[in-house]
Amino acid sequence: MLSDKERTEIEEHSRHYPRKQAAVIEALKVVQSHRGYVSDENVKDIAEFLEMTPDEVDSVATFYNLIFRKPVGEHVILLCDSVSCWIMGYETIMDHLRAKLKIEPGQTTEDGKFTLLTIPCLGACDRAPAMMIDNDLHGNLTVQKIDEILKKYK
Amino acid sequence: MERPLTQHIRPGETLTITDYQKHGGYEGLKAALKMSPKEVQDTVKRAHLRGRGGAGFPTGLKWSFVPIGDDAPRPRYLIANGDEMEPGTFKDRLLVEGNPHQLIEGMIISAYAIQAEIGYVFLRWAYKKGEKIIQKALAEAYEAGLLGKNILGSGFDFDLYLHTSAGRYICGEETALLNSLEGKRANPRAKPPFPQTSGLFGKPTIVNNIETLCNVPHILRNGADWYKKISLSEDGGTKIFGVSGKVKKPGLWELPLGVTLKEVLEEYAGGMQDGLKFRGLLPGGASTDFLTEEHLDIKLDYAGVEKAGSRLGTGTMIVLDDKTCVVGMVLNLEHFFAQESCGWCTPCREGLPWSEKILARIENGQGKMQDLEILEGLTKTLGPGNTFCALAPGAMEPLQSALKYFREDFERHIKEQRCPRRS
Numbered sequence A: 001m002l003s004d005k006e007r008t009e010i011e012e013h014s015r016h017y018p019r020k021q022a023a024v025i026e027a028l029k030v031v032q033s034h035r036g037y038v039s040d041e042n043v044k045d046i047a048e049f050l051e052m053t054p055d056e057v058d059s060v061a062t063f064y065n066l067i068f069r070k071p072v073g074e075h076v077i078l079l080c081d082s083v084s085c086w087i088m089g090y091e092t093i094m095d096h097l098r099a100k101l102k103i104e105p106g107q108t109t110e111d112g113k114f115t116l117l118t119i120p121c122l123g124a125c126d127r128a129p130a131m132m133i134d135n136d137l138h139g140n141l142t143v144q145k146i147d148e149i150l151k152k153y154k
Numbered sequence B: 001m002e003r004p005l006t007q008h009i010r011p012g013e014t015l016t017i018t019d020y021q022k023h024g025g026y027e028g029l030k031a032a033l034k035m036s037p038k039e040v041q042d043t044v045k046r047a048h049l050r051g052r053g054g055a056g057f058p059t060g061l062k063w064s065f066v067p068i069g070d071d072a073p074r075p076r077y078l079i080a081n082g083d084e085m086e087p088g089t090f091k092d093r094l095l096v097e098g099n100p101h102q103l104i105e106g107m108i109i110s111a112y113a114i115q116a117e118i119g120y121v122f123l124r125w126a127y128k129k130g131e132k133i134i135q136k137a138l139a140e141a142y143e144a145g146l147l148g149k150n151i152l153g154s155g156f157d158f159d160l161y162l163h164t165s166a167g168r169y170i171c172g173e174e175t176a177l178l179n180s181l182e183g184k185r186a187n188p189r190a191k192p193p194f195p196q197t198s199g200l201f202g203k204p205t206i207v208n209n210i211e212t213l214c215n216v217p218h219i220l221r222n223g224a225d226w227y228k229k230i231s232l233s234e235d236g237g238t239k240i241f242g243v244s245g246k247v248k249k250p251g252l253w254e255l256p257l258g259v260t261l262k263e264v265l266e267e268y269a270g271g272m273q274d275g276l277k278f279r280g281l282l283p284g285g286a287s288t289d290f291l292t293e294e295h296l297d298i299k300l301d302y303a304g305v306e307k308a309g310s311r312l313g314t315g316t317m318i319v320l321d322d323k324t325c326v327v328g329m330v331l332n333l334e335h336f337f338a339q340e341s342c343g344w345c346t347p348c349r350e351g352l353p354w355s356e357k358i359l360a361r362i363e364n365g366q367g368k369m370q371d372l373e374i375l376e377g378l379t380k381t382l383g384p385g386n387t388f389c390a391l392a393p394g395a396m397e398p399l400q401s402a403l404k405y406f407r408e409d410f411e412r413h414i415k416e417q418r419c420p421r422r423s
Helices: A004-014 A020-035 A040-050 A054-061 A083-087 A090-101 A143-152 B017-022 B027-033 B037-046 B059-064 B091-098 B100-114 B128-143 B174-181 B210-222 B224-229 B261-268 B302-307 B326-340 B346-363 B369-381 B391-405 B407-416
Strands: A075-080 A114-119 A131-133 A136-138 B077-082 B118-123 B159-164 B205-209 B238-245 B251-256 B278-282 B316-321
Touching: A004 A020, A004 A040, A020 A040, A020 A054, A020 B159, A040 A054, A075 A090, A083 A090, A083 B238, A083 B316, A083 B326, A090 A114, A090 A143, A136 B128, B017 B100, B017 B128, B027 B100, B027 B210, B037 B059, B037 B100, B037 B210, B037 B224, B059 B100, B059 B205, B077 B100, B077 B174, B077 B210, B091 B100, B091 B128, B091 B210, B091 B238, B100 B118, B100 B128, B100 B159, B100 B205, B100 B210, B118 B128, B118 B174, B128 B159, B174 B205, B205 B210, B210 B224, B238 B261, B251 B261, B261 B316, B326 B346, B326 B391, B326 B407, B346 B369, B346 B391, B346 B407, B369 B391, B369 B407, B391 B407
Parallel strands: A075 A114, B077 B118, B077 B205, B118 B159, B238 B316
Antiparallel strands: A075 A131, A131 A136, B238 B251, B278 B316
């Protein structure tokens, strides 16, 4: 079941479009912002709310990079693997994160704190290598800096 | 040197509506509302403003394809394309975070020129700070009577909303963006019909890049002749150029169109980091052909870069140094394009992973000489005219030019069965 808050937020978005189904991406983002990810049940609930089929909703949910259809950790690390970051040392940063968190990209740490994902370009190429943790951008990354940044999320 | 788009932007700060108005903000709108929509279109045409999102299409001409008049379909839509997911590109972030009202003013004027009733800012998901800034600026603009009904007493109505994306490079493609905004998978659409006549929800729609729209207020405020004069080129105005990679000072600078490549690289980006040599660059984002040392004196405008065999694209350059492996770099690029292909058409869906696989083989020391022929074949098969949209042809631009300018690097990988730049 969608919460009242989720319904209100989705309705707020759907007012911007001539048909409410157009707000399905916003609906998925709203649900994800409250629950961390979008479960099968949530897909059905969104479909019912927007008068779509669950398959229609899921075809959209699975298309976009930033809709998580599986549970993620408390914090999601999005490390840019695009060209400018690659030139500026993405591989070193990735190796360090893998070793430090003891997970591979796509996985979540045992304590449920962090999910590690690669992401194509954050638009911070002048501050490469860069990553986002939740809504915060971190640039000019070095191995030492990573250690300090991760401490803040403990 | 005039820098109309960025002169009031300070690092880390956002211009409020009051600051913006103090510097002449919304004067362009006032001027536009005294003109007919057709006159606004003609002014922008005479200014020689071309699209800053990559394709360089003349903006006024694009607008002129929208049917206006009493029997034309309604509503009409205006969309600011701020998807900015071209790797190496980070210019619209500066404009959104630094001066949101410049974008809003540009959108109101452009909407007036095509008589659009509804607008959307389509913003990349990663610009969380920009998202908040635009939301606040939209509220300020509504409050000041600059958006909504009867704007500044002119009788013109325009509503503007923000949509933040959920990721995927293909959303930057004009017709894929329309599908995304309609809440669908972002597959591109067949053209014709063109969005100007049948776009969002089947209605006439203009999609302009954020930087393009930010130029419009200045053209209306200062005139087409002024706009042409601040450029060193046939193309009007300034361009936000950017440099990333191993240069001393990566960053963004607003410079006149027609500035030389050398000047941007050496004077603004500070040249290469100590101990590194320049080998080449992608002049306008990931989907543009490499340029090399022999091109350093070219003028950075649409025709100048095209003559050198590449494209001005987004104007944000990615620099290749002599310690970075060009095969690895192209592999990184094709990995990106293969992953971001929407899967709609076969050459792109199948061809891009194929090119990635071959490049990975070469980089990992298992390449064969005939791989280079296959790669060259792919640059033709995936080239212009064979795919639904420009994603795959764009993906082939860095590959085909790397094979042309840096062939010895590929051959050495194959002969030595290793990457010479890895231990």
